Amino acid sequence: MASGGGGDYITWSVPALKKELSLRGAVTRGRKTDLIERLNAYDRNKNFQEEPVILPEPLDVGWPVSGFRQLLAEHKMVLPKITKEQIDAYFVYRLAGDKQCAADIKALTKGQLMYDSNRVQACSINFKDTNIFLSGIVGAAMKQKVSYNYKIRLDKKTGDPLNSHCECPAGRGPHGTCKHLAAVFLMMEDFVNNGALKVEKTCTENLQMFNKPKSTYHGSPVKAELLPTKRKLCDEFLNDPRPLKYRNDNTFNYRVRNLMLNYCSQTSKDLSIRYLYSKADIQAAAIEHNYSTIPFTEHWVDHAVEVDAKMAQKIEQMTRGQSVSSAWYQAREWRLTASRFGEICKATCRRNTTKLCASLTGRNTFSTQATLHGKNYEKKALNAFQSNSTLQTTTCGLFVSVEHPYLGATPDATVGEDGLVEIKCPFNGRNEKIKPGKCFPFLKYDDNGNTVLKQSSNYYVQIQGQLYVSKREYCYFVVYTFCDLFVQKIAIDNAYCESCLIPKLEVFYKKFFRPYIASQM
Numbered sequence: 303m304a305s306g307g308g309g310d311y312i313t314w315s316v317p318a319l320k321k322e323l324s325l326r327g328a329v330t331r332g333r334k335t336d337l338i339e340r341l342n343a344y345d346r347n348k349n350f351q352e353e354p355v356i357l358p359e360p361l362d363v364g365w366p367v368s369g370f371r372q373l374l375a376e377h378k379m380v381l382p383k384i385t386k387e388q389i390d391a392y393f394v395y396r397l398a399g400d401k402q403c404a405a406d407i408k409a410l411t412k413g414q415l416m417y418d419s420n421r422v423q424a425c426s427i428n429f430k431d432t433n434i435f436l437s438g439i440v441g442a443a444m445k446q447k448v449s450y451n452y453k454i455r456l457d458k459k460t461g462d463p464l465n466s467h468c469e470c471p472a473g474r475g476p477h478g479t480c481k482h483l484a485a486v487f488l489m490m491e492d493f494v495n496n497g498a499l500k501v502e503k504t505c506t507e508n509l510q511m512f513n514k515p516k517s518t519y520h521g522s523p524v525k526a527e528l529l530p531t532k533r534k535l536c537d538e539f540l541n542d543p544r545p546l547k548y549r550n551d552n553t554f555n556y557r558v559r560n561l562m563l564n565y566c567s568q569t570s571k572d573l574s575i576r577y578l579y580s581k582a583d584i585q586a587a588a589i590e591h592n593y594s595t596i597p598f599t600e601h602w603v604d605h606a607v608e609v610d611a612k613m614a615q616k617i618e619q620m621t622r623g624q625s626v627s628s629a630w631y632q633a634r635e636w637r638l639t640a641s642r643f644g645e646i647c648k649a650t651c652r653r654n655t656t657k658l659c660a661s662l663t664g665r666n667t668f669s670t671q672a673t674l675h676g677k678n679y680e681k682k683a684l685n686a687f688q689s690n691s692t693l694q695t696t697t698c699g700l701f702v703s704v705e706h707p708y709l710g711a712t713p714d715a716t717v718g719e720d721g722l723v724e725i726k727c728p729f730n731g732r733n734e735k736i737k738p739g740k741c742f743p744f745l746k747y748d749d750n751g752n753t754v755l756k757q758s759s760n761y762y763v764q765i766q767g768q769l770y771v772s773k774r775e776y777c778y779f780v781v782y783t784f785c786d787l788f789v790q791k792i793a794i795d796n797a798y799c800e801s802c803l804i805p806k807l808e809v810f811y812k813k814f815f816r817p818y819i820a821s822q823m
Contacts, residue, residue, distance in 0.1 A: 311338040311342070312338065316334050319334065319338065320337065323340060323341065327349075328340055363455060363475070365453055373426060373499065375497065375499055377427060378493060381434070381494050382434075382460060382461035382494075383494060384461040384487075384490050384494045386491060388463065389410070389484075393409060393484065409484045410488075413483070413484025413487070414488055415443075416440070416481055416482070419443075420502055421442075421443065422485055423441050423449060424438040425437075425489070431458075433464070434457075436455075436490070437452070437453050438451070439452070440486060443481065451468070452467065452468045453465075453466065453468075454483065456490075465477065466478045466483045468482050468483050562576060562579075563576075563579075585599075597820060600816050600817065607636050608707050609702050609704060609707045617633050617702055618701055619699060620699065621633055621634075621699030622697050624700075624712055625677075627699075630700055630712070634700055634710050634712070636708070637708050638662065639700075639712065640764045640768045641764055643764055644759070644761070646810050647802075647807070655814045655818075656818065658814075659814055659818035660818070671729055672728075672730075680727060683727055684725060687723065687778065687780050687782075691778075691789065695723055697716075698713055701768070701772040706808065708816075709771050711771040720776065721775070721777065722765075722768055722772060723778045723780060724765055725782060726761065726780070732784055734785070735785060735786045736753070736781050736786045736788040744756055745781075745788075754790060761779070765792055766795055770803070770804065776794065
């Protein structure tokens with residue numbers, strides 16, 4: 303092959319140019335200028351051939367016979383980076399460059415399957431001079447009790463595979479390329495890059511399992527009469543203790559059921575045998591007995607909330623712990639409480655009354671920043687009110703109306719025999735001066751420019767309901783922030799309560815709330 307620039311090729315004849323192109327395996331068609339340009343392109347790109355992979359001389363590997371240690375997770379820090387490109391170069395491109403039989407190109411695919419099947423049984427490592435030596439055992443692909451020893455040499459700096467040997471016929475060294483060696487190379491690549499060391503554990507590395515069953519029994523227990531026994535069971539052995547008149551009686555189970563139900567209802571005791579019988583369908587019974595003005599289940603609700611003056615006083619004393627008392631939750635469960643009077647009175651026909659009733663009966667377990675703020679600073683606000691007003695307050699529980707026993711109210715405190723205290727600690731205005739605005743939407747200015755509570759606010763309806771249920775004359779409405787305190791004395795409006803508030807609550811109770819409670823029985 304002649305070398306030189308375009309000027310040298312100009313002096314060549316056309317047959318000489320075509321002969322040179324044919325030697326390089328190029329196309330020989332075209333004019334002389336095309337042939338010269340084609341030769342120059344081949345010169346610039348080195349005849350479009352990659353440089354051959356130069357492997358070290360494999361004649362003398364010098365495998366060490368001592369100094370090997372078990373491969374551990376700590377070795378990841380000292381091993382060089384090993385990539386799949388390096389493994390491909392050793393398995394695939396070397397074969398193509400050496401013009402050897404390429405039947406082992408599938409070794410990488412088969413090696414990946416062996417690696418995924420955990421066929422690498424052991425691996426030891428030895429650092430010597432500029433080399434890293436690996437030695438171990440790889441199990442055969444198709445036989446459980448056959449394994450092969452392998453040896454691998456890597457470059458300590460670059461991680462390039464230098465030599466390999468396996469006992470199988472395809473992996474004979476010093477440059478073996480069998481599937482067993484491929485599995486080891488892929489294991490090292492995964493270990494260096496991901497830290498996953500998938501080498502089969504020895505029997506002493508696993509926890510002992512002799513005290514654990516090999517399988518778990520999921521079937522039903524064997525019945526006592528089906529257990530194997532040498533004793534023959536006769537009729538006298540399984541004697542029926544019942545009197546003769548109750549034996550083989552189809553109605554005996556009904557008699558036991560009636561006795562159990564009567565006993566539980568009279569003694570209020572809970573027997574375990576009661577749960578063997580299905581629950582009575584109260585709703586079906588209520589529909590069948592439709593001759594009364596209201597279903598008997600609603601009569602039960604009225605009877606459950608009915609109180610006299612003595613019982614109402616006892617409930618108030620028992621529930622003075624309020625939200626920390628279980629009696630407080632139980633006493634208010636089937637009653638409308640004053641904190642929800644405003645929401646009930648303002649409910650329209652578009653309101654989902656079922657969801658509203660459900661929220662009135664259940665315990666409100668959710669908490670927000672606003673509710674937590676109100677609970678945390680309620681006592682501090684009460685102390686500030688007592689300091690500014692020189693009034694003494696006392697704790698109270700749930701007040702129940704004797705005339706309307708389905709109504710209840712829980713003020714924050716009482717003042718004497720005629721006064722109540724209701725405290726609000728708004729979270730949005732905790733750092734603001736108390737005045738009508740977006741932080742205090744329930745306040746307004748009256749005709750004299752004084753700050754007062756809006757009569758359209760739910761708080762006003764709540765206070766009027768508390769005064770009516772507790773039979774008090776006035777209530778101190780207290781608003782507390784970190785920098786201000788607002789107090790307004792609100793008197794009871796009997797005309798509003800008797801002509802507007804109580805009739806609305808009574809209609810809601812009889813039309814929606816009482817039927818909802820009865821439907822949940």
